Amino acid sequence: MVQTHEKTATSPVNIAVIKYWGKRDTDLILPTNSSISVTLSKEHLQSKTTIRASPLFEKTRLWLNGIEEINLINNKRIQNCLRETKLLRKDYEEKLGKEIGMDNVLSLSTYNLHICSENNFPTAAGLASSASGFACLVYTLSQLYELPVSATELSKIARQGSGSACRSLFGGFVSWQMGSKRDGSDSQALQIASSDHWPELEALICVISDAKKGTSSTEGMQSTVKTSTLLQHRIDNVVPERMKLMTDSILRKDFSKFAELTMKDSNQFHACCLDTFPPIFYLNDTSRAIISVITEYNDKSGECKAAYTFDAGPNAVIYALKQNIPEIINLIFKFFPPSRENLTFFSDPFKLFSDRKIGNLPLPANFNENIIPIFPNDSVKQIIHTCVGNGPRVKNDESLLNSDGFPKNLKK
Amino acid sequence: MVQTHEKTATSPVNIAVIKYWGKRDTDLILPTNSSISVTLSKEHLQSKTTIRASPLFEKTRLWLNGIEEINLINNKRIQNCLRETKLLRKDYEEKLGKEIGMDNVLSLSTYNLHICSENNFPTAAGLASSASGFACLVYTLSQLYELPVSATELSKIARQGSGSACRSLFGGFVSWQMGSKRDGSDSQALQIASSDHWPELEALICVISDAKKGTSSTEGMQSTVKTSTLLQHRIDNVVPERMKLMTDSILRKDFSKFAELTMKDSNQFHACCLDTFPPIFYLNDTSRAIISVITEYNDKSGECKAAYTFDAGPNAVIYALKQNIPEIINLIFKFFPPSRENLTFFSDPFKLFSDRKIGNLPLPANFNENIIPIFPNDSVKQIIHTCVGNGPRVKNDESLLNSDGFPKNLKK
Numbered sequence: 001m002v003q004t005h006e007k008t009a010t011s012p013v014n015i016a017v018i019k020y021w022g023k024r025d026t027d028l029i030l031p032t033n034s035s036i037s038v039t040l041s042k043e044h045l046q047s048k049t050t051i052r053a054s055p056l057f058e059k060t061r062l063w064l065n066g067i068e069e070i071n072l073i074n075n076k077r078i079q080n081c082l083r084e085t086k087l088l089r090k091d092y093e094e095k096l097g098k099e100i101g102m103d104n105v106l107s108l109s110t111y112n113l114h115i116c117s118e119n120n121f122p123t124a125a126g127l128a129s130s131a132s133g134f135a136c137l138v139y140t141l142s143q144l145y146e147l148p149v150s151a152t153e154l155s156k157i158a159r160q161g162s163g164s165a166c167r168s169l170f171g172g173f174v175s176w177q178m179g180s181k182r183d184g185s186d187s188q189a190l191q192i193a194s195s196d197h198w199p200e201l202e203a204l205i206c207v208i209s210d211a212k213k214g215t216s217s218t219e220g221m222q223s224t225v226k227t228s229t230l231l232q233h234r235i236d237n238v239v240p241e242r243m244k245l246m247t248d249s250i251l252r253k254d255f256s257k258f259a260e261l262t263m264k265d266s267n268q269f270h271a272c273c274l275d276t277f278p279p280i281f282y283l284n285d286t287s288r289a290i291i292s293v294i295t296e297y298n299d300k301s302g303e304c305k306a307a308y309t310f311d312a313g314p315n316a317v318i319y320a321l322k323q324n325i326p327e328i329i330n331l332i333f334k335f336f337p338p339s340r341e342n343l344t345f346f347s348d349p350f351k352l353f354s355d356r357k358i359g360n361l362p363l364p365a366n367f368n369e370n371i372i373p374i375f376p377n378d379s380v381k382q383i384i385h386t387c388v389g390n391g392p393r394v395k396n397d398e399s400l401l402n403s404d405g406f407p408k409n410l411k412k
Numbered sequence: 413m414v415q416t417h418e419k420t421a422t423s424p425v426n427i428a429v430i431k432y433w434g435k436r437d438t439d440l441i442l443p444t445n446s447s448i449s450v451t452l453s454k455e456h457l458q459s460k461t462t463i464r465a466s467p468l469f470e471k472t473r474l475w476l477n478g479i480e481e482i483n484l485i486n487n488k489r490i491q492n493c494l495r496e497t498k499l500l501r502k503d504y505e506e507k508l509g510k511e512i513g514m515d516n517v518l519s520l521s522t523y524n525l526h527i528c529s530e531n532n533f534p535t536a537a538g539l540a541s542s543a544s545g546f547a548c549l550v551y552t553l554s555q556l557y558e559l560p561v562s563a564t565e566l567s568k569i570a571r572q573g574s575g576s577a578c579r580s581l582f583g584g585f586v587s588w589q590m591g592s593k594r595d596g597s598d599s600q601a602l603q604i605a606s607s608d609h610w611p612e613l614e615a616l617i618c619v620i621s622d623a624k625k626g627t628s629s630t631e632g633m634q635s636t637v638k639t640s641t642l643l644q645h646r647i648d649n650v651v652p653e654r655m656k657l658m659t660d661s662i663l664r665k666d667f668s669k670f671a672e673l674t675m676k677d678s679n680q681f682h683a684c685c686l687d688t689f690p691p692i693f694y695l696n697d698t699s700r701a702i703i704s705v706i707t708e709y710n711d712k713s714g715e716c717k718a719a720y721t722f723d724a725g726p727n728a729v730i731y732a733l734k735q736n737i738p739e740i741i742n743l744i745f746k747f748f749p750p751s752r753e754n755l756t757f758f759s760d761p762f763k764l765f766s767d768r769k770i771g772n773l774p775l776p777a778n779f780n781e782n783i784i785p786i787f788p789n790d791s792v793k794q795i796i797h798t799c800v801g802n803g804p805r806v807k808n809d810e811s812l813l814n815s816d817g818f819p820k821n822l823k824k
Contacts (some may be wrong), residue, residue, distance in 0.1 A: 233645040271687040276708040280677045285697045295690040
């Protein structure tokens with residue numbers, strides 16, 4: 001009987017506060033600037049991957065959310081991640097063989113793989129799953145192969161799958177150092193602070209309806225690199241200073257500074273998208289209205305109590321301190337009410353308040369209600385209330401594959 | 413009996429193709445960069461001003477669109493224009509007095525004025541009337557005072573009323589040289605080419621509905637100057653080159669180059685607004701959709717056949733060559749249809765086609781209809797089809813004032 005070699009692990013989503021936009025090398029995925037992100041709790045948003053290695057598998061196969069991806073498995077980016085981890089495994093096998101004899105070493109590096117990956121959040125939500133997905137692929141492989149390498153080493157491999165995936169190898173607050181070497185060996189993720197460093201920091205993900213299909217970030221960023229006359233200035237003169245200030249604000253837990261930098265950097269990223277030719281738009285009228293609400297809220301609060309940030313889509317992520325979350329959710333409810341039928345509108349593990357109160361709390365003092373109109377029902381489809389979370393973890397008693405090595409949740 | 417000293421004149425609107433955004437001196441209205449505009453025909457958009465000078469008037473009074481502006485007359489910017497033209501009149505009177513004797517010179521510079529100004533376009537359209545209005549004020553004063561000065565000299569006075577007003581002193585294609593002197597004496601408008609230089613060039617003004625009140629350009633631009641980390645790069649490194657290229661494209665009547673520069677500069681101006689903190693938004697979802705339609709149209713045409721540009725509001729101005737106007741109007745009709753009740757939707761002095769055909773012409777070959785959804789009725793409220801026009805003109809047989817020196821169209 002053949003022994004089963006299999007590992008299952010989970011990986012988190014990360015949301016950048018200093019944005020990555022532009023590659024200097026599109027094959028190795030080397031960025032034009034460094035970036036910083038916050039890793040979100042896996043309770044709400046995670047990728048889970050089971051990988052089994054077997055000498056009986058005829059080929060390496062991949063299933064995403066229950067559907068086999070016959071073309072994707074040959075995708076260069078996935079192949080890069082498989083090749084790099086296999087090479088490390090092979091080195092490890094050779095090294096181990098010298099110590100304990102080759103006959104005692106399992107030659108996993110020669111086995112084909114069945115890879116099964118699922119996200120616990122709907123693809124329709126428009127939340128980038130490539131970061132958590134590629135981080136999970138590389139992390140699970142490293143565990144399956146028992147690789148004696150650090151998360152930073154793994155981040156360089158995950159980076160070759162999807163740039164921002166390198167930041168999902170860590171929990172807490174993570175910096176992706178752009179590096180300067182041509183082979184990318186210094187373009188890697190480092191942890192600024194762990195997930196328990198700043199427990200008061202929480203996040204609200206506002207999932208926004210949008211009619212228009214956006215430009216993919218892979219295409220979009222290279223179009224910006226080619227045509228924007230502002231991006232290079234951002235790269236050379238703006239981001240380096242912001243990297244220092246953002247790191248400092250995180251280490252000092254200075255929310256006001258953290259918030260201001262987060263909002264400014266989100267704005268500048270979208271400004272560079274607009275300076276692209278033809279221009280790229282990710283923010284829609286609902287996104288703009290959320291910005292207006294947060295701006296008025298901060299203004300009337302006399303300090304930055306909330307920070308919006310937007311990636312390559314209309315969804316807003318709002319960072320705030322725990323004590324201000326109810327007030328902010330209430331504001332979102334007021335201006336972007338859910339329909340009665342929308343029962344999944346609000347996910348609140350913290351049980352901040354009963355549903356009846358939401359949207360009916362008094363507005364903050366002097367808040368100008370007329371800054372924007374009340375939006376049509378479900379303009380914001382969903383609010384996910386979450387917090388800072390850990391990096392990838394092994395799940396010892398779980399598997400997405402059945403005994404034959406095929407997905408338990410297979411979809412036709 | 414007291415002789416009536418009165419002049420009536422009209423002045424045009426101008427739409428920038430290289431945008432003015434930011435002042436280096438807010439009193440003298442000196443810009444942070446040079447700009448270029450196209451003057452539009454007065455047939456559709458103009459300011460008309462009658463100014464009467466009389467020793468019997470007890471004070472200087474101002475009526476805008478039939479309503480007396482008691483506070484506005486003391487406004488610093490209006491006072492600047494009145495003072496500067498009066499000073500020139502006084503110099504002229506003294507010079508004339510030396511030649512023909514002071515008794516023979518009318519001391520108009522000491523008389524109070526009744527100023528009555530009207531726009532032939534609704535304020536609700538959100539089209540900037542300050543440029544045509546201040547140009548008209550200064551031009552009418554220069555005619556009343558018989559000032560022996562050039563349009564460029566007058567442009568320096570109009571500039572102190574409203575920056576972009578300096579460009580409305582000329583017809584055709586106009587450059588506003590930012591200048592470098594601290595007193596503003598070299599910050600002036602010059603004509604690149606007259607209105608008959610490029611008769612094929614026409615414009616469509618798409619008036620767009622918007623719920624949100626925008627930031628005024630006066631406030632907005634200084635907020636950008638203070639907070640954007642991209643604006644200075646635009647000023648130093650982008651605009652100087654674009655000024656040369658745009659001037660060249662106008663002189664060579666190279667529509668494709670003119671269009672590309674126009675769109676890129678509009679995009680960059682709005683990018684700098686977005687990089688402002690808090691960010692400024694003038695484009696809404698309808699504006700973005702018009703950009704998408706024009707982008708697809710140019711893309712499938714294999715050349716730039718239309719150029720969008722947006723000022724401090726959601727309205728689009730589309731420049732195109734005469735032969736392509738029907739195709740473009742048809743596209744706008746298709747994606748942004750008017751309601752049946754909207755009888756003023758389309759102003760077409762050129763009688764391009766009967767109303768029945770509009771919106772029903774075939775789309776350009778390979779045009780992807782699915783780039784955007786069809787918008788709700790009247791998202792575009794009005795299309796004004798116009799062309800390049802002349803500068804200010806005296807209207808000898810017209811007056812907005814009655815024999816007593818009060819507005820004929822007085823509103824209570």
